[in-house]
Amino acid sequence: MLKNIDPLLSADLLFALRSMGHGDDIIIGDANFPGDAIARETTFGRVIRTDCVSTAEIVKAILSVMPLDNFVEDAAGRMQLVHAADEIPPVQQEVQDAIDASEKDAPKLLAIERFAFYKRAKQAYCVIQTGERRPYGCIALRKGVVGPDG
Secondary structure, three states: OOOOOOOOOOHHHHHHHHHOOOOOEEEEEOOOOOHHHHHOOOOOOOOEEEOOOOHHHHHHHHHOOOOEOOOOOOOEEEEOOOOOOOOOOHHHHHHHHHHHHHOOOOOOOEEEOHHHHHHHHHOOOEEEEEOOOOOOOOEEEEEOOOOOOO
């Protein structure tokens, strides 16, 4: 065990987060997301499973150790609903709340069309698959910079 590290952050996930550089994407997929197939095309090459964890819980844990990129407008993205592009379901609102709580100038989740989201996911550093069973619990986060003051 480690002090001050969220226990939801497994050794594999901590390794991936530490290995990522500024501008690398991490994808959080819900239980129905094709995580294994997409993860094979990422830099990390395999899915990181967090089966008993919701999307918002793992985002909160990730953001406890990883800053979001504040140089781009798409530092935080969400898979948009197929037939209601502007609708934000509760699962995504919970993620926005976690982002708002962790970041001083928190970005808003940018809507990303479903197939564009899959394309971004394949170019990501890694994919985390959660146990989230609510639809559209799919999020993209872009790693920022930890400055000299921490």
